Each structure stands twice: as C-alpha cells, then as structure tokens.
Amino acid sequence: MFTVANQKGGVGKTTTAVNLAAALAMQGLKVLVIDLDPQGNASTALGVDHREGTPSSYEVLLGEITLGDAMRRSPHSERLFCVPATIDLAGAEIELVSMVARETRLRNALAGLQKYDFDYVFIDCPPSLGLLTINALVAAPEVLIPIQCEYYALEGVGQLLRNIEMVRRHLNPALTVSTVILTMYDGRTKLADQVAADVRAHFGDKVLRTVIPRSVKVSEAPGYGMTIIEYDPGSRGAMSYIDASREIAARDQHAAGQPPQRPAPAQPPAGRPAPTGQQAPPPPAGSPAPRPAQ
Numbered sequence: 001m002f003t004v005a006n007q008k009g010g011v012g013k014t015t016t017a018v019n020l021a022a023a024l025a026m027q028g029l030k031v032l033v034i035d036l037d038p039q040g041n042a043s044t045a046l047g048v049d050h051r052e053g054t055p056s057s058y059e060v061l062l063g064e065i066t067l068g069d070a071m072r073r074s075p076h077s078e079r080l081f082c083v084p085a086t087i088d089l090a091g092a093e094i095e096l097v098s099m100v101a102r103e104t105r106l107r108n109a110l111a112g113l114q115k116y117d118f119d120y121v122f123i124d125c126p127p128s129l130g131l132l133t134i135n136a137l138v139a140a141p142e143v144l145i146p147i148q149c150e151y152y153a154l155e156g157v158g159q160l161l162r163n164i165e166m167v168r169r170h171l172n173p174a175l176t177v178s179t180v181i182l183t184m185y186d187g188r189t190k191l192a193d194q195v196a197a198d199v200r201a202h203f204g205d206k207v208l209r210t211v212i213p214r215s216v217k218v219s220e221a222p223g224y225g226m227t228i229i230e231y232d233p234g235s236r237g238a239m240s241y242i243d244a245s246r247e248i249a250a251r252d253q254h255a256a257g258q259p260p261q262r263p264a265p266a267q268p269p270a271g272r273p274a275p276t277g278q279q280a281p282p283p284p285a286g287s288p289a290p291r292p293a294q
C-alpha cells in the first residue's frame with residue numbers, strides 16, 4: 001500500500017497513482033486507488049463519478065460510511081477500483097483539526113480493507129502536507145514520491161522527508177519511502193538528465209530505473225476519463241508506466257521470496273534515463289501470480 005505524496009503541485013502524483021494502478025490491474029492484479037485530493041483528479045482519470053453528494057473519501061474519513069460504501073469499479077477495468085474524492089473534502093483539512101484521532105482516521109477506516117483482497121492500494125494526496133496527507137502517511141506503510149524532471153525538482157522534498165520521519169516516529173513505525181519515480185522526463189534537455197542524476201544520487205535504488213517521459217497523450221487521457229493504459233496502450237507513456245509497474249511488482253515478489261514470474265524487461269544501468277516505451281517489449285499476455293497483499 002502506497003501513499004503517493006509530494007507537496008509540490010503538478011509533479012505527476014495523480015498521473016502516477018492512476019497509471020501504475022491501471023498497469024498493475026492490466027497484469028491481473030486487483031488494485032484500489034483512494035482519492036484523497038479534493039480536486040478529484042484521480043477519480044476523473046479512472047472514470048469514476050465524483051460530483052458533490054457522491055459517497056466519497058470525505059464521509060469515509062469522517063466515519064460516516066465504510067470504505068466499501070464509497071468504493072466504485074473503474075468502467076475500464078474489472079480489477080481497478082476507486083474511492084472517489086468530492087469537493088466536500090476541501091473542508092476536511094479544517095474539520096479534522098478539532099476531531100478525535102484526527103491523524104488516524106483513514107487508518108481506522110482501512111481496517112475493513114482486508115476482506116477485499118487488493119494486491120495494491122494507492123492513496124493519491126493533495127499538494128500539501130496537511131492532515132489529509134498525514135492521514136495517508138499514517139495509513140500506509142510505503143511512500144511513493146514522484147519527482148518531476150524540472151527546475152527545483154528537489155525543492156520541498158526535504159520538508160516532505162522530515163514530515164515522513166515525524167509520522168514514522170510517532171504514528172506509523174513501519175513507514176518507509178520505498179519508491180521514487182522520475183516523471184515528465186524530456187530527453188532533449190540536459191537539465192532533465194541532471195535532475196535525474198541528482199535524484200538518483202540522493203535516493204539510490206529507491207528510484208525506479210524506468211523514467212516516465214513527457215508525453216502529450218498522458219495529459220490527454222484524463223479528459224476522456226481514462227488512464228493512458230486504456231487511452232493508448234501502445235504509447236510511450238503507457239509502456240513506461242507498465243515498465244514501472246513491473247519493476248514494483250518484481251521487487252515485491254523478490255521481497256516475498258518468490259522468483260519473478262517472467263524475465264523483467266532489459267533496463268539500462270542506474271543513473272541513465274530508461275528508454276522510452278517505444279523500445280520496450282509489448283506486455284505479456286496473461287498475468288503474473290498475485291503477490292501476498294501487504
């Protein structure tokens with residue numbers, strides 16, 4: 001279970017959460033995305049209704065309804081589910097302040113998650129380090145940080161890491177930053193390579209070898225209520241998110257002591273940008289064995 005967090009806006013949190021989720025679902029895994037951003041961008045991309053009044057993560061946080069009451073299946077995949085966010089969530093940041101157990105409300109709500117047997121859960125956070133993000137960090141054991149290959153990429157990451165450390169110390173001892181993903185990589189700029197090298201120097205092998213290229217298709221997909229995996233499965237953007245999802249799945253299988261189900265796609269050495277999806281092999285038919293749920 002991952003919290004997808006970076007308080008910097010527009011770095012690819014939502015795009016990464018929904019596309020990794022869709023890529024894992026395509027490989028036969030059962031995946032849930034919890035939209036914890038009042039903007040509801042993850043819900044939109046997954047084609048899930050998030051108009052005001054829809055049962056959503058807001059009521060789940062308040063303890064008014066269960067997770068199951070708010071969970072919807074994405075229309076494009078049998079195995080992809082979403083707890084949508086409505087604009088109501090915008091008030092939650094303030095309403096939570098005066099509530100009992102304000103930091104642990106999502107964790108409490110997720111106590112009923114086990115029976116759904118999800119292989120992966122992604123929590124999409126808003127661009128802030130407020131109570132919504134804290135609730136996610138308390139609820140999930142792993143943090144996935146998307147970093148945009150742009151100027152000031154690492155700006156604010158120090159603050160994020162300090163907050164994560166604070167949550168780990170006081171509220172969630174299991175919490176780790178397990179994964180960093182480089183997004184919106186533009187191979188034509190030297191800057192992108194420099195940022196990628198800096199991030200790898202800082203985070204080492206937590207950084208996925210697959211780099212997500214900047215691609216117009218990726219940004220178009222949500223407009224159709226789709227992920228890039230459904231909108232244009234053969235595109236570079238789709239291929240790169242599929243490669244990234246395989247890296248995550250292979251790593252988790254390795255950690256669980258299972259041999260990988262099939263050879264991982266060839267990867268370039270760390271420190272160099274990965275090839276874009278065009279060179280990547282097509283996705284295999286069928287699906288890998290589900291790994292044990294976390």
Ligand SMILES: Nc1ncnc2c1ncn2[C@@H]1O[C@H](COP(=O)(O)OP(=O)(O)OP(=O)(O)O)[C@@H](O)[C@H]1O
Pocket residue numbers: 008009010011012013014015016037041125126127183184185212213214215216218219220237
């Ligand atoms: N690889 C990509 N190529 C091109 N555009 C992208 C790519 N990834 C994301 N985008 C676009 O960049 C914008 C920001 O992405 P996204 O919404 O995923 O970021 P975010 O971190 O979730 O933003 P926020 O902080 O507002 O929640 C969106 O318009 C998205 O479509």
Ligand SMILES: [Mg+2]
Pocket residue numbers: 013014015037041124125126
């Ligand atoms: Mg977002």
